[in-house]
Amino acid sequence: MxxxxxxxxxxxxxxxxxxxxxxxxxxxxxxxxxxxxxxxxxxxxxxxxxxxxxxxxxxxxxxxxxxxxxxPPVYPVAMRDFLTFEAHVDGMERGHGNPGPPAAWYDAPVFLFMAPHAVVGAYDDVPMPPDTAQFDFELEIAAVICRDVHDVTPEQARDAIGGYCVMNDWSARDVQGKEMTLKLGPSKGKDFATTIGPWIVTADELDDCRDADGLLDLRMSVQVNGRRLGSDRSGHMGWSFEQLVSHASRASWVKAGEVLASGTCSGGSLAESWGRNGSLTPAPLQVGDVVEMTIERLGTIRNVVTPQRDTVAAVAPARRRARVAESA
Amino acid sequence: MxxxxxxxxxxxxxxxxxxxxxxxxxxxxxxxxxxxxxxxxxxxxxxxxxxxxxxxxxxxxxxxxxxxxxxPPVYPVAMRDFLTFEAHVDGMERGHGNPGPPAAWYDAPVFLFMAPHAVVGAYDDVPMPPDTAQFDFELEIAAVICRDVHDVTPEQARDAIGGYCVMNDWSARDVQGKEMTLKLGPSKGKDFATTIGPWIVTADELDDCRDADGLLDLRMSVQVNGRRLGSDRSGHMGWSFEQLVSHASRASWVKAGEVLASGTCSGGSLAESWGRNGSLTPAPLQVGDVVEMTIERLGTIRNVVTPQRDTVAAVAPARRRARVAESA
Known part of the structure; x- marks a missing residue:
């Protein structure tokens, strides 16, 4: 359904x-x-x-x-974005001059909490965010949580996943890169828009799409201005969504109305190509670009990049603290 | 009030x-x-x-x-944790073998989104999280947002801050460190508990506590088992809370019910001492430890570390993907 x-x-x-x-x-x-x-x-x-x-x-x-x-099918009460596609990590790491995924990547599914109030609908316009010359997309598959869970096994997690949708985790790579040098987030590099949609396909509807290990295995692809730039399969994730929910719930709450996303699939972003190519090829997104993502059985989302809106001025640099004698 | x-x-x-x-x-x-x-x-x-x-x-x-x-005074609809204390960043960076805060730290107030469903009350017990031998606290001051804002100046942001409270951003440093090598989050290193309280002091009540630049300037201190381990002043933040809200709201929503935190003050964590000392001194938190934090005018929170609860087993390592020919 x-x-x-x-x-x-x-x-x-x-x-x-x-x-x-x-x-x-x-x-x-x-x-x-x-x-x-x-x-x-x-x-x-x-x-x-x-x-x-x-x-x-x-x-x-x-x-x-x-x-x-x-x-947006849901207005999330929290959002987690994982990093589950080995080949995407490989491409990004090569962009940083590393030989491939670090050993820690294989140990457990790492994730970040995302801006939950940035979701936009499947066909909404997406204004160019401020401060970026490297605007990018990220093709992901997302699960919508329908029950509160805490410390559940992957088997128990299955009932907590209500359904799935397509997600575009829009990313300002230069903004994000600066944040990541400070080892936090990223946050401002991604907090302006996240497309989820076009609707939720209930989990029971996809039981015939699981591979031998139980992972959902759906074709995923992204086009910009009608030209296919990348494709992958959700079966290439390193963990199943049930495992992601279980990991997230370990000593922590995962609540109804949350969205958990796979992270970018291989070929699902420009930055991965930039890493492999050693240059900004293909070109960063520009105003007027049409980004269309399709996942088999889940549907298609399509957003047009529109001009940057007026934003408030950036805040001043940090006031430098001459450390004063502590009188507390 | x-x-x-x-x-x-x-x-x-x-x-x-x-x-x-x-x-x-x-x-x-x-x-x-x-x-x-x-x-x-x-x-x-x-x-x-x-x-x-x-x-x-x-x-x-x-x-x-x-x-x-x-x-918890509020059950946040989202939480942002900043990194605004220069001396804390200095100590942490020295722990990583660096000479001090990177230049990027001064440019803009970096933050991460945190687990919003992990908040606990001022005097609740805090079970030891799993997988850690480096359990730590973080003394912070937090602002509670009472109006939805988007692209507001620091001046406009003032009305969006309903009040302030004390926060302990409990942190499993070894878990967090591993996540940070993957340049995401951290998330599991902090998603099990965050103390906020004891209550909210309304912003109008603190107008007499601002310094010449308008920053709230309140004494902050932390004791473990009755021994003071660190203290600082909120006036040592690199930006005011109004600036933090403005920055967060740039091309993005900050909504009523959100919590924005200062990040750890200098001396407000064990990890900063570990960085400066080059060893785990003072010792990581143990079961039975009583962690008490006080901020002038805001009050005191006090939590006891209790034994680890039963947790679900960790998920299996990633299934390695022999990249198959893409048929999408």
Whole structure:
């Protein structure tokens, strides 16, 4: 089942409705669920109950793509971004002059917490962020959490994953690079926009897409201005999403409404090519570029890069502290 | 005004009430506000209106410290932790064999997003996290955001800061160090517990504590088992909280209910001493240790380190990907 969050064209900006997706990526309709339907509650409902609600929705009139604005399927209560694609790490490390992934990469799935309030919808415009001459995309697959868990095994984690969607973790590489020299984050390099969508495909719908080790194995690809720049398969992740949830939950909470993302697949960013090529080839994203990402069975997201918006001025450099005698 | 979130002893674990704090750090009472009072709404209310609500609360019976459990003043919708104390960065960098803060540190206030669901109350026990032989504390001052802002100047940011509290950003240094070699996060090194409290002191209450540049200047200190291990002043931050909010809001959202923290003050962690001393001196935290932090005007938090809880097993190392021909 595919579940979208949307508002009708002309409805107030704060409107959030939940719809059943019917059709395919190129031609689809949304059948609204009853007013007040909660997407996370649908994800945790027994399959039979969810199917009943969907059957009811399907009997109503559908709205065409032209009649709606797709919103982020969830407004995350927290976001974690992992680093699970070995070949991506390999390319990035070569860009830093290293021979390949460090040994520590293999030991456990490392991740960072991301800006949770930066999510944008599948077809929203994305303004160029400030301070960057190296604007980039990151093609990722993301899981939406539907139950609160703490210290769960991968097997137990399965019930906590409500579904999956496509994610573009937009990245200002020069901003991010500076932050990473300070060994924190990155944060400002990624806090302006993260596309998630176009909708959530429920986990039960993808049981036939698992490989022998139980990993979801879906084709992933990215095009810029209609030219394919990279592709990979989610089966190339070093860990399954159930393992990522288990790791995240070790002595910690993973809560309903969180989003956990795979990290960039191989070929899923320009920076990986920059690392391998030793130059900014292909060119960084420019205003007007159309970035389109497709994951098999999950759908397509497509965002246009628009001009930078007015931003507040950067803050002044640090006030240098002549250390004074401590009187505390 | 000091505003606490609490539940009465014996009340259901999910109870959250808001109380006015009366008395001093060593002997205090909570006067509950009317049922359903929202702490963030109190912080955004005009001062006169907040005072009226407080006067009404003060007329009711007060609850003694023995009758309540202090909860985290807010359950953050996101948390950012900055790195604003030059002398702390200096000590940590020396631990890495570097001569002092890198030039990039002075340019802009770097931060990371933190686990938002790990907050614990001022006097809660903190179980030893798994996988660490280098358990540490971090003494910080934190601001609580009460309005949604995007692209605000430091002057405009002032109204978005509802108040301040003490924070202990508990850190497993060996876990964190491994994550930082992968240039992400850190995350698992800090996602098990973050103490915030004991309550929020509203920003208007601290107007007399600002230095000539407008920075809050409050004494900060930490004791372990009654022995003072470090102290500093919040006036040694490289930027004001208003500047931190402005920077965070540049092309991004900072929302009501977020917590922004200063980062560790100088002397506010063991790791800084380890860096300067070239050895694990003073010793890492052990079960039974009592960590007490006090910030002038904000109050005292005190947590006991308790034995590690049962945790789920660590996940298996990455499945190594023999790169297969890409058929996407």
């Amino acid at each position: 595919r579940l979208a969050t949307f508002r009708g064209i002309g409805e107030p900006a704060a409107t959030r409705r939940v719809g059943l997706v019917v059709g395919d990526s190129s031609r689809w309709w949304l059948h609204p669920f009853a007013d007040g339907t909660d997407l996370l509650a649908l994800l945790t409902a027994p399959v039979a109950e969810r199917e009943r609600a969907a059957d009811e929705a399907a009997q109503g009139d559908g709205l065409s793509a032209a009649e709606v604005v797709l919103l | 000091r505003l606490a979130t609490f539940r009465g002893i014996g009340e259901p674990a999910a109870t959250r009430r808001v109380g006015l704090v009366v008395g001093d750090s060593s002997r205090w009472w909570l006067h509950p506000f009317a049922d359903g009072t929202d702490l963030l709404a109190l912080l955004t209310a005009p001062v006169a209106e907040r005072e009226r609500a407080a006067d009404e609360a003060a007329q009711g019976d007060g609850l003694s410290a023995a009758e309540v459990v202090l909860l």
